[in-house]
Amino acid sequence: MNITEDILITYGAVARKYEKGSYLFHEDSMPYYFYQILSGVVKLFSTSSEGRELTQGLFTDGQSFGEPPLLLGKCYPSTAQAVADSVVVKLRKEHFESILHDYPELYQRLLYTFASRIYHKATAAQIWVRQTPEQKIVHFLKTNKASHTANAMEQVPYTRQQIADFTGLRVETVIRTLMKMKAKRLVKIDDHKLYY
Amino acid sequence: MNITEDILITYGAVARKYEKGSYLFHEDSMPYYFYQILSGVVKLFSTSSEGRELTQGLFTDGQSFGEPPLLLGKCYPSTAQAVADSVVVKLRKEHFESILHDYPELYQRLLYTFASRIYHKATAAQIWVRQTPEQKIVHFLKTNKASHTANAMEQVPYTRQQIADFTGLRVETVIRTLMKMKAKRLVKIDDHKLYY
């Protein structure tokens, strides 16, 4: 979902810079703002009681995030952190709701965005829960490859640790599994760089 | 989300009876209908390549399900099965879209329904992926108890197998974990019946 910049500005939104590593909001805090990224990358993740991290999603230019808790008035289930220097537009909840009210076609847009997120989570759930590390990694690589050309091997822009955080596996497991997948020709590894 | 019955009828919806155990749609098939339950219970689940089942959700009187793939025009990621004799209203996609078009306030309703589903999935994901069996079971029991009174122990209307299908664990693991939880006084088990 994304709202044109001029509408956002008209309704009082302000753009703010976030340095790489800084936080936009924290798990368990209440939402007050609608967020939309102008440039950069924001990661949503939740932390378990043991301090382990699970990446819930990565968002980039033109995308908004964190709307469900905002609409529901419930506290955030995850933390938002800039993983690159980013510029993000912030708009107070009330004004966001005014925009929705004044531009009903945005309801539809947002609805499709949500539908798509639910769809992905449903597909992911099946993988999350039961499958082998290899299946988890394959699913991650498939759904997160930049271009959607099925054929060509392209470099994967994620570290082993990031793959681990997405899949819920440990780094060592990711590495060992990737080694096996390399043997099976499912992936290519050159100079520690991963291709899929 | 639920649409009043008279609107549904006006737009050509038909109610149909489904016997316990029968299927409303199958994984990987294309969606053509909007479904809303008049009475009964419908289970959405997906099946892994090894034939293991993961319950994605249970839906009952007044609730609709399967809208995201319908809106997106993508095939179903899960199968819908009546787990009790049920009466379900079916409405063709085009007519469902007409309703949304004619009653824009339904966009908002559906949006909040979706927001809520995303919220739950995000909370669940954290549990799915990393936690111990006990944490998974506690989370399941918490989110699926009928009344939301935090105090009183009430009987859990699910079999061990159903809990296993929801949490992604095996029956034996569920049983053994419940035994430990019983020792800790987290649950009560009387005559094999489970209370939480």
Place this chain on the structure above:
DNA sequence: CGGTTACTTGACTAGCTTCAAGCCTTGTGG
């Protein structure tokens, strides 16, 4: 060049799954 971050490997462990068997409870039909 040096420090930091990412990657890799091995040994060991814990705990979930698997397999196999048996018990309990419920409902049905004679």
Place this chain on the structure above:
DNA sequence: CCACAAGGCTTGAAGCTAGTCAAGTAACCG
């Protein structure tokens, strides 16, 4: 009312595999 079948529950033993811990190596960046 009893017998029996079917489905749900329980238990034990054994195996596997991802997690853990520890150490070391390789790339990247200023």
